[in-house]
Amino acid sequence: MNAAKKVIIDCDPGIDDALALMLALASPELEILGITVVCGNVPARMGAENALKILKQMGRMDIPVYIGEESPLVRTYVDAMDTHGEDGLGESHYPEVTKMRPRTGAVQFLARMLEQAAKAPEEAKISIIALGPMTNLARLMRQYPESLAGLGELVSMGGSYKSHGNCSPVAEYNYWCDPHAAGEVYAGFAALPVLRGKRIHMIGLDVTREIVLTPNLLEYMCCLNPERGDFIRRITRFYFDFHWKQEGIIGCVINDPLAVAYFIDRTMCSGFAAHTEVETEGICLGQTVVDDHDFWKREKNSHILTKTDALRFMKFFFTRVIGECEEQVLEELMGRVLR
Ligand code: BDR
Numbered sequence: 310m311n312a313a314k315k316v317i318i319d320c321d322p323g324i325d326d327a328l329a330l331m332l333a334l335a336s337p338e339l340e341i342l343g344i345t346v347v348c349g350n351v352p353a354r355m356g357a358e359n360a361l362k363i364l365k366q367m368g369r370m371d372i373p374v375y376i377g378e379e380s381p382l383v384r385t386y387v388d389a390m391d392t393h394g395e396d397g398l399g400e401s402h403y404p405e406v407t408k409m410r411p412r413t414g415a416v417q418f419l420a421r422m423l424e425q426a427a428k429a430p431e432e433a434k435i436s437i438i439a440l441g442p443m444t445n446l447a448r449l450m451r452q453y454p455e456s457l458a459g460l461g462e463l464v465s466m467g468g469s470y471k472s473h474g475n476c477s478p479v480a481e482y483n484y485w486c487d488p489h490a491a492g493e494v495y496a497g498f499a500a501l502p503v504l505r506g507k508r509i510h511m512i513g514l515d516v517t518r519e520i521v522l523t524p525n526l527l528e529y530m531c532c533l534n535p536e537r538g539d540f541i542r543r544i545t546r547f548y549f550d551f552h553w554k555q556e557g558i559i560g561c562v563i564n565d566p567l568a569v570a571y572f573i574d575r576t577m578c579s580g581f582a583a584h585t586e587v588e589t590e591g592i593c594l595g596q597t598v599v600d601d602h603d604f605w606k607r608e609k610n611s612h613i614l615t616k617t618d619a620l621r622f623m624k625f626f627f628t629r630v631i632g633e634c635e636e637q638v639l640e641e642l643m644g645r646v647l648r
């Protein structure tokens with residue numbers, strides 16, 4: 310078996326971040342060096358407390374959690390508690406974890422780890438799966454650009470290529486929350502010599518919208534694994550209600566776990582390479598502008614994922630987080646998304 314890939318998960322838990330962390334923690338292909346938290350769905354401190362709750366649930370209190378940036382680079386911070394609940398975990402109100410506490414200094418932690426990996430062969434470098442706004446990463450790029458020599462790959466849940474936004478007609482939340490940070494990170498991948506040849510893998514709404522957790526799937530989870538199923542039920546209840554009110558679907562779109570699945574298995578999504586920029590002003594604030602026709606002849610700084618197989622993803626998620634399941638049952642239960 311190949312050695313586990315070293316990874317840091319930068320996130321803003323968040324209900325779907327929580328599911329993504331559960332998936333990552335249940336995946337032997339990953340060696341999770343730490344979890345860094347950024348302000349996004351909830352303030353960074355609350356997100357870090359939530360990360361600890363997930364670690365406790367998964368019996369993985371060996372992984373450190375670091376609090377990162379508490380406000381976007383330029384914009385006033387706008388949380389997404391309307392979507393994720395006042396505690397960020399769907400108002401499940403699980404008790405605070407007191408055995409272990411979050412540490413401060415997420416950006417410094419990222420820099421330290423990446424610096425240590427700077428001279429390592431490509432396969433031993435450290436990758437980042439980014440599930441929230443890119444503020445921590447932009448600060449890292451500003452303050453410690455040389456540390457990026459230790460970066461393996463960057464997979465980011467964010468943006469949108471052809472699908473409509475979820476914060477405006479064109480903008481997805483993570484990039485809309487801190488468009489300047491996202492813009493700087495994409496620009497850095499086009500310009501910094503230390504990142505030459507690397508591309509951000511953009512898992513945007515085009516693919517994540519395909520991933521819908523339905524009430525039937527949730528019931529199947531509870532039948533197969535009552536303990537995990539109940540935890541997921543408690544944290545997603547609020548999310549279900551939000552999706553019904555906001556999007557008119559019975560079920561909830563779980564964006565972030567797809568980025569983890571794709572990082573582990575590249576055949577989970579497919580797409581194309583392109584130069585991408587992020588709009589930082591006006592009515593298109595936060596929009597990802599993907600030069601799919603190469604008008605600008607600029608460095609291809611991104612790999613834009615446009616297609617996925619929802620059934621394969623669901624089987625991947627169930628098998629790891631819940632336990633053995635039947636594909637045919639999953640397929641039937643997935644066929645019932647009401648839109
Ligand atoms: C993204 O925004 C957040 O609300 C979710 O956690 C996800 O990372 C989807 O737009």
Ligand code: CA
Nearest residue numbers: 323326440441
């Ligand atoms: Ca997130």
